[in-house]
Amino acid sequence: MFSTTPDAVADQYRVTDNLIFAIVLAVITFWLFAQTTLNVAPTMRDELRISESLTNIAVSITALFSGIFIVVAGGLADRLGRVKLTYIGLALGILGSFLIAVSPANTVAFLITGRIVQGLSAACIMPATLALMKAYFDGKERQRALSFWSIGSWGGSGVAALFGGLVASSIGWRWIFWISIMVAVVSFLLIRGTPESKVESKHHGRFDWYGFAAFIVTMVALNIVIGQGAALGWLSPAILTLAVVFVIAAVVFFKVESGSPNGFVDLTLFKNKTYAGATLSNFLLNGAAGTLLVALALVQQGAGLSSLQSGLLTGGYLVAILSTIRVGEKLLQKMGARKPMLIGCAITAIGILLTTFTFLLARQYMIAAFVGFTLFGIGLGFYATPSTDAALSNVPDDKAGAASGIYKMASSLGAAFGVAISAAIFTALSELDTTFTAISDLFLGRTDNIGIRFAATVALLFNVLMVIIAIIAIIMTVPKSDGREA
16 A cells, blocks of 8 residues: 555645646656757757768667666656656656757767766656656546646647757857756755655565666667668667667566566556557657657758748647547546547647648648648547557556556657667668659659658658557457456
8 A cells, every 4th residue: 555645645745737737747857858859859969960860870879778777767666756756757757858968069078978867867757757647646637637747748749849849049059958957956845845656565586687788788789770770770780789689688577577576567467458559559649749850851961941930730649639638638537548549649630641741842841741740639639548548447547557557658659669670760761872763753843852751751651650540459458348457
């Protein structure tokens, strides 16, 4: 049972909107500030004078490390305390942002290290704050709290491109991370005094170091194969060796986890179909973050837009997601989780599909992309709260931190691999000769950038495919009722 009961919490500290606000600020240290690199990466690359492949690694590695360690952090939140892990996450966020803000030119050491630390920060913050929401709120109050949590995560990702472009073009991209430090400090001060919430248990099994090590090797090997395959050569000895390492490590991981009562990942949670479906679809929807990277890179490289101008294309996304998350909450209360999740995914797929219309003239494409991003935001707004509530409502209280960790691991790994795969497709196809008549006749306007436009279309269609798979997963796993299994 929890060390602080709801009655005790009410006596010691009445959970107010200030706490929710503090948690939202903690969450956006990743989704708003860390995710700005999806838009300002070209600007950072030029100033730091680093290669495009290293820049792509810097963009995706934060979500990768968040995904790798988030389950561990979720388990630690249950045992050591959710408030304590949130504090640790904020401290790591401050350190990571500082390292990036002071990164010198001609080296990636500070940048990569800072991005890794930001990933560890998110790994601590996301499951701990989600578990706090489950511990301190129930029913409609929890759904309301989760809506605001979703505004911090999904909404933060919506603001990221526009915010990053605005700051980078006015006072410099480094100020993005100085401001992130300020926000983390404010969050820390607002959370201070919140009573601790954790699981009291005298019997904790030994940590599954073998499963954890196999998981790290699996994820890192896969990320390098995806991110560096084009640069090193898909059939090069290094990439082929890493591919073999990935397969072996993945087999070892699943074998170890299946036979361990204290597995690094509690696979028994996936016996609940609703939790499994919500988590899988969450992975795929976050993977669609590659849409932002590719579409924004396209208009910067192919149409000559600045980071601020390209960020303005996501203005509709921002407004849409912030205005529809609470709508998703109301749909959840009226329809249950399944319908709003499906509606949200369908709208998201249509929105991303519009961004694939790279055959249009530049001005026409910008209109299509703006509308597409707006639909993208509406879809995610409908999906966010129902999906999160469906996942957390179907797990026992003593596994809330671990379950939240796995659910948010899906978010981080989805974003990491979605961005990495989209970037890999875009980069690889951009270098191909696509000027032959069969392709060039399909594109309007300039012909010197057809290679980039064609590459963007294929990469963006990959994101549409992920959302379609998410729809299939929801249909197969989330029940037509209110989504809460006994």
